[in-house]
Amino acid sequence: MPTVTYRDALNQALREEMRRDPRVFLMGEEVGVYQGAYKVSRGLLDEFGPLRVVDTPITELGFAGVGVGAAMAGLVPVVEFMTWNFALLAMDQIINSAAKMLYMSGGQVSMPIVFRGPGGPALQLAAQHSQAFESFYANVPGLKVVAPSTPADAKGLLKSAIRDDNPVVFIEGEMLYNTKGEVPEGEYTIPIGVADVKREGTDVTIVAHAKMVAVALRAADELAKEGIGAEVVDPRTIRPLDVATLTASVRKTNRCVIVEEGWPFAGVGAQVAYDIQREAFDHLDAPIVRVTGADVPMPYNKPLEKLAKPDAAKVVAACKQVLYQA
Amino acid sequence: MTAKDTRTAKRSARPSSAPPAEDLAGENPAALRKLLRDMLLIRRFEERAGEQYALGKVGGFCHLYIGQEAVAVGAMAALRDDDLIMCSYREHGQALARGVSARAVMAELFGKATGSSGGKGGSMHIFDREKGFLGGHAIVAGHIPLVTGAAFAIKYKGGDQVAVGFFGEAAVNNGAFHESLNMAALWKLPAIYVCENNRYGMGTALERASAMYDIAARTCSYDMPGETVDGMDPLAVRGAMARAAKRARERYIPTLLEARTYRFMGHSMSDPIHGHYRTKEEVELQKARDPVVTFRRTLVDAGMLDDVMWESMQAEVEAEVEDAVRFADESPDPEPAELYTHVYRAP
Numbered sequence: 001m002p003t004v005t006y007r008d009a010l011n012q013a014l015r016e017e018m019r020r021d022p023r024v025f026l027m028g029e030e031v032g033v034y035q036g037a038y039k040v041s042r043g044l045l046d047e048f049g050p051l052r053v054v055d056t057p058i059t060e061l062g063f064a065g066v067g068v069g070a071a072m073a074g075l076v077p078v079v080e081f082m083t084w085n086f087a088l089l090a091m092d093q094i095i096n097s098a099a100k101m102l103y104m105s106g107g108q109v110s111m112p113i114v115f116r117g118p119g120g121p122a123l124q125l126a127a128q129h130s131q132a133f134e135s136f137y138a139n140v141p142g143l144k145v146v147a148p149s150t151p152a153d154a155k156g157l158l159k160s161a162i163r164d165d166n167p168v169v170f171i172e173g174e175m176l177y178n179t180k181g182e183v184p185e186g187e188y189t190i191p192i193g194v195a196d197v198k199r200e201g202t203d204v205t206i207v208a209h210a211k212m213v214a215v216a217l218r219a220a221d222e223l224a225k226e227g228i229g230a231e232v233v234d235p236r237t238i239r240p241l242d243v244a245t246l247t248a249s250v251r252k253t254n255r256c257v258i259v260e261e262g263w264p265f266a267g268v269g270a271q272v273a274y275d276i277q278r279e280a281f282d283h284l285d286a287p288i289v290r291v292t293g294a295d296v297p298m299p300y301n302k303p304l305e306k307l308a309k310p311d312a313a314k315v316v317a318a319c320k321q322v323l324y325q326a
Numbered sequence: 327m328t329a330k331d332t333r334t335a336k337r338s339a340r341p342s343s344a345p346p347a348e349d350l351a352g353e354n355p356a357a358l359r360k361l362l363r364d365m366l367l368i369r370r371f372e373e374r375a376g377e378q379y380a381l382g383k384v385g386g387f388c389h390l391y392i393g394q395e396a397v398a399v400g401a402m403a404a405l406r407d408d409d410l411i412m413c414s415y416r417e418h419g420q421a422l423a424r425g426v427s428a429r430a431v432m433a434e435l436f437g438k439a440t441g442s443s444g445g446k447g448g449s450m451h452i453f454d455r456e457k458g459f460l461g462g463h464a465i466v467a468g469h470i471p472l473v474t475g476a477a478f479a480i481k482y483k484g485g486d487q488v489a490v491g492f493f494g495e496a497a498v499n500n501g502a503f504h505e506s507l508n509m510a511a512l513w514k515l516p517a518i519y520v521c522e523n524n525r526y527g528m529g530t531a532l533e534r535a536s537a538m539y540d541i542a543a544r545t546c547s548y549d550m551p552g553e554t555v556d557g558m559d560p561l562a563v564r565g566a567m568a569r570a571a572k573r574a575r576e577r578y579i580p581t582l583l584e585a586r587t588y589r590f591m592g593h594s595m596s597d598p599i600h601g602h603y604r605t606k607e608e609v610e611l612q613k614a615r616d617p618v619v620t621f622r623r624t625l626v627d628a629g630m631l632d633d634v635m636w637e638s639m640q641a642e643v644e645a646e647v648e649d650a651v652r653f654a655d656e657s658p659d660p661e662p663a664e665l666y667t668h669v670y671r672a673p
Contacts, residue, residue: 025482051482057512062471062505069475072460073410073489075482077475092502096465097472105453105461106444107668141669165671 001182009151009183010040010172013158014078016187018048021076024162027054027063028080028117037082038118038177064090064115068097071113078162081117084133084171090115091136098167099142111142114161116170118177119147120211120261121298124305130298132262134209137169138239138271144192145238147171149213151181153236156190164192173211195242197249201229204319205249207272208259209235212310216259219315230319238268246272247279254285255322259310264292286322291315355630361403361560362625363639365395365618368419370647371428372591375418375435375449378651379595384435387464388449391419393590396617397522398423398492400563401585404571405490410458410476412469413492415450416522417462420492426454428650438657445660446668466527467493467500470519474506477517481578488574490518490567495584496527498541507582511548516574518567519582522557524589529603542584550580557585558617588612 004012018024025048030037032045032055045053056063060081067077081087087094094115101111121130138145144166148154154172161168198213199220208216213234220230233249235242250256256276258269269290276288294308320326350358372390379388391398394416402423405411413420421431426442434441435449442452450464460476463469473491480487497503498521510517521541525532532539545552551573555566563585570581590613592599600606625631 054513057505057508059505059509061502062474062509065468065471065502065506066475066478066509069412069472069477069489070479070482071475072472073476073479075479092465092468093471096468097463101461102671103668104443104447104451105455105668106442106446108443108453108455109460110671144670165673 001184003180004151004183005177006151006154006172006179006181007038007040007177009155010158011042011044012183013155013162014041014044015047017159017162018044018052023074023076024078025052025054025075026078026080027056027067029056029058029082031055031080038174040177041080060086060089061093064093065097067113068093068101068111071111072101072109076112076162078114078116081115083129083174084117084119085129085131087115087117094137094143094167094169095140099140102166103142110165111167112165114158114168114170116158117172118174119171120173121293121305121309122174124300124302125298126300127297132260132293134171134238134260135262135266135268138268142167143239144168145171146192146236147210147238148236149176149198149210149234151179152183153190153196155183156188157192157236159189160192163189168192171210175211179214190236193237193240193242195233195235195245197231197245198234199230199232201231201253203229203253204231204255204257204322205253206230206232206257206259206315206319207235207246207269208232209238209268210261212259212261215310215312216315218312219319222312222316223319228319228323235272241271241275243275243279247276250276250280251283254283256284256288257291257315257318257322258288259291259315261293261310264290264295267292286324289318289322291318350628350630358625358630359635359639361399362618362621362631363643364399364423365560365621366639366643367428367646368395368398368422369618370643371422371432371650372418374647374651375432376591376595378435383655384449385437386448386450387415388435388595389416389593390591390595391416393612393616394522394524394557394587395419396560396621397520397557397563397585397587400560401490401492401520401567403560403564404567406487408458409487410460410480410489412460412473412476412490413462414466414469414494414497415462415464416494417452417492418449421452421454421459424454424457424459426452426457426459428646429653430454432650433654433657436654436657437659438654439660439664440653440657444664446664467497467502469493470497470502470506473517473519474510474515477510477515477580478513480516481514486575488516488518488571490520492520492522494527495521495523495525495532495541496530496535497521498544499536504547507545507548507550507580510580511550514578515580516578517580518570518574519580521582521584523584523586526589526593526603528593528597531603542582545582550582552582552584554584554586557587558615558620560617560621588615
């Protein structure tokens with residue numbers, strides 16, 4: 001299997017889907033001439049031309065709405081946000097227009113649209129550029145929320161998102177674009193709503209998505225040195241959430257730690273913990289523990305930023321806590 | 327007023343006085359009577375909707391279109407069946423003028439399964455995909471980018487339809503309006519933005535919300551044609567729409583159309599017709615411009631409408647609205663299972 005970066009895997013998905021379906025087009029800031037702020041759209045303008053690779057003004061509300069309107073009129077838009085921080089300006093269109101169109105039209109108007117871009121903190125980008133919004137969008141019926149952690153998942157899930165007849169919020173990671181992984185050759189998709197066990201283990205389940213999967217895997221390596229077998233389960237999709245796979249793991253390990261970059265209050269982990277205790281209460285040998293971003297706006301200062309983010313050491317400590325080895 | 331004239335238009339907050347009646351020579355009398363009938367249908371429909379609201383049959387917010395009928399009717403008369411229409415939440419009139427049945431609209435107001443959105447949308451979310459009627463949308467200015475996107479899709483597919491958006495004058499101070507018009511002009515999209523200037527965003531007069539009063543003149547920011555028309559005259563609106571549609575179909579040029587009109591009722595059914603924000607005298611003065619009365623007189627003066635025709639038109643319209651109310655009342659509520667349908671489209 002060829003080794004491909006997360007960035008290029010996304011690029012392959014876009015290219016393949018645009019070749020497959022002439023209704024698919026990409027729109028956003030710097031996606032065309034500049035080749036993408038993070039080069040996800042490299043080469044697409046050359047292949048598909050300016051009608052299908054559309055550079056927009058810096059107007060997130062406006063072009064997100066243009067995407068929604070284009071979807072209402074029969075196209076399949078992929079709307080790129082340079083980062084999900086900027087998409088706050090477009091939330092009215094994502095939530096009030098895209099998420100509700102099918103319902104409030106009594107099933108008449110489908111909304112096949114993908115909103116995509118990097119989310120979560122990168123390095124020292126400070127408060128307004130370092131936010132994870134998965135839980136915000138996952139709260140909304142009508143939206144699907146996908147946050148892939150590997151190049152193979154990114155490609156297979158983006159292709160599924162583009163083919164989905166519903167609005168999909170597709171959250172990538174700035175810090176993931178350069179990561180490499182094996183990507184199957186040829187045509188493949190990964191279904192939305194199916195979790196993936198990234199590492200098997202018997203002693204504790206670590207639930208993590210997107211960038212936090214790598215953190216969880218590092219923690220699992222550390223724990224293995226001490227003879228603790230951690231199982232890392234990546235939901236890959238936040239909504240719909242594959243509760244069955246998560247609880248199957250917890251039924252096996254009887255202990256659970258949930259990791260996410262976002263803030264703790266009403267975060268993704270709060271929902272995951274609720275679902276696991278509801279489905280596997282009798283199997284739990286310890287209260288579920290969450291490792292989250294600190295409950296503060298992100299500081300710029302490097303040591304403070306490190307304190308604010310989940311890391312392998314914090315995950316190891318949480319696992320020992322649920323194993324009563326702390 | 328031509329596109330160029332608009333850019334140097336005098337600032338004026340006053341509704342334009344009725345222009346001299348357009349020359350009716352060459353007009354098809356039956357087509358003009360149809361315009362009057364469509365306006366009358368909206369008027370009677372809205373009167374009954376207000377009455378049914380008072381009876382508790384219609385819930386939530388209900389924004390009536392009484393006074394503005396000439397805008398929807400004149401505009402739709404210039405469009406084709408394959409054009410795409412989007413509206414704000416004051417859209418009963420546009421839906422009826424577009425040919426959505428009075429039954430489907432009234433049943434939607436009643437929240438019934440037979441409504442245009444199966445009872446899930448209500449007064450503010452009337453949809454009829456087959457008629458190209460893509461919704462009432464309930465966030466002020468929120469649908470203006472959608473109109474731009476529909477126009478984008480038309481051009482993308484090489485079509486010659488137009489995408490038309492109706493919104494009130496309060497929407498033009500919103501960023502979504504500016505972002506949309508900029509992109510439509512930048513990308514040359516076949517969009518027509520119809521601003522129904524009824525003078526008030528709820529209770530806030532245009533002069534209290536907008537730094538400039540000439541809405542069409544805002545197009546100077548986008549190098550886009552703009553035109554101001556008497557929104558109480560269906561023929562003036564139809565003419566301006568036809569010019570805008572021609573530009574859009576033939577050359578992919580967008581237009582901002584300002585129709586100066588007036589809302590005879592309160593903002594919604596729960597709001598007063600007059601009070602702190604406007605006087606009773608002002609409303610009465612504006613009623614002299616009543617588009618139904620005025621246009622009827624125009625047709626009578628032109629010898630295109632006699633008393634017999636008018637009586638029969640009224641009877642027909644009243645029967646249609648009565649039938650719609652009965653249909654809505656007798657229709658079933660959606661099944662409880664409908665609560666969970668249409669959240670997602672199944673593959």
